[in-house]
Amino acid sequence: MLWIETVRMLSADLEEPFALEFVYRNLYELTKLDWLNLQRQEITDSERSVLTELAKRLKNNEPPQYIVGWTEFCDLRFKVDGRVLIPRPETEELVRLILSENDENECLSVLDIGTGSGAIAVALASKRKNWLIEASDLSSDALSVATENADRNAVSVHFTKSDVLSAFMERKKFDIIVSNPPYIAFSDTDEVDDSVIKYEPNSALFAENMGLAIYKKIAKEAPSVLTENGRIYLEIGYKQGQAVSQLFQKQFADKTVSVHQDIFGKDRMISVK
Structure with missing residues (x-):
């Protein structure tokens, strides 16, 4: 299965459809281009496991900012x-x-x-x-x-x-x-x-x-x-x-x-x- 198919499936039930992308990209310090290139690749079992766990946390209403550990405020980055x-x-x-x-x-x-x-x-x-x-x-x-x-x-x-x-x-x-x-x-x-x-x-x-x-x-x-x-x-x-x-x-x-x-x-x- 491709990355893009897994992401679509796991994001379908999320309140914010781009939350999974936000969390994964920031946890693994990926650029937008890195993320887009990843979508065309075959996903490994370990990668699917990580995405599934993140989607579970998001579906359980855990704030994305807490998962990645930071948020932006007045153009500054704050630990939260x-x-x-x-x-x-x-x-x-x-x-x-x-x-x-x-x-x-x-x-x-x-x-x-x-x-x-x-x-x-x-x-x-x-x-x-x-x-x-x-x-x-x-x-x-x-x-x-x-x-x-x-x-x-x-x-x-x-x-x-x-x-x-x-x-x-x-x-x-x-x-x-x-x-x-x-x-x-x-x-x-x-x-x-x-x-x-x-x-x-x-x-x-x-x-x-x-x-x-x-x-x-x-x-x-x-x-x-x-x-x-x-x-x-x-x-x-x-x-x-x-x-x-x-x-x-x-x-x-x-x-x-x-x-x-x-x-x-x-x-x-x-x-x-």
């Missing part, structure tokens, strides 16, 4: 595994919003709360060499992955273990606080893909109080660590625009709180400035 969430395209929009609204020539201090894989902090550090960037997470496992991602991308980020802002209270102040915290309400589990529920860390997905618990902590604690003209940027769930903006407007009456939409027109980000 079951200890951290896979960074999403909508979070790239949050990074772009921060970059567009803050002067690249200023030396700003930035804190990324709940950094996970380090995606936001590392992406900002790669684009703004003169910004002083710190990142925190409650998970030691996540901080280990984030530290490796900063090293892999040759950027300087200082990582701290912290429950939201507890490690920074009264210690130092930041010009920008950014966070993509857990924000899915437990009652909205049915809206989350099976692969996410099964493989990604629930502690980074779900939050108490209809998904608002971490936002409330940030709103309460941020005044102690934000500079006078400091800004806050948050990713939110598409149903949380009004609730989260009201939380921060109440806490920061002298600042403008804005809801920003993603490319699909859904509420996705909050800015406080």
Whole structure:
């Protein structure tokens, strides 16, 4: 049997038809041309066995990014595994919003709360060499992955273990606080893909109080660590625009709180400035 016949057969039941190609090519460091040339060859028993096992994992909803061990975010490559969430395209929009609204020539201090894989902090550090960037997470496992991602991308980020802002209270102040915290309400589990529920860390997905618990902590604690003209940027769930903006407007009456939409027109980000 040819490679192309085996790949077609094993991909037929997959949700994403090109997932098997993506995984195999990246595990074995094949170019697109290498892959195309392979399709015309006879497949060996060992090769078929490898493909079958990969297809089984994909059919079981294991994310391709976890299988290959990395994902792309803001044109950078990040290590990802079951200890951290896979960074999403909508979070790239949050990074772009921060970059567009803050002067690249200023030396700003930035804190990324709940950094996970380090995606936001590392992406900002790669684009703004003169910004002083710190990142925190409650998970030691996540901080280990984030530290490796900063090293892999040759950027300087200082990582701290912290429950939201507890490690920074009264210690130092930041010009920008950014966070993509857990924000899915437990009652909205049915809206989350099976692969996410099964493989990604629930502690980074779900939050108490209809998904608002971490936002409330940030709103309460941020005044102690934000500079006078400091800004806050948050990713939110598409149903949380009004609730989260009201939380921060109440806490920061002298600042403008804005809801920003993603490319699909859904509420996705909050800015406080």
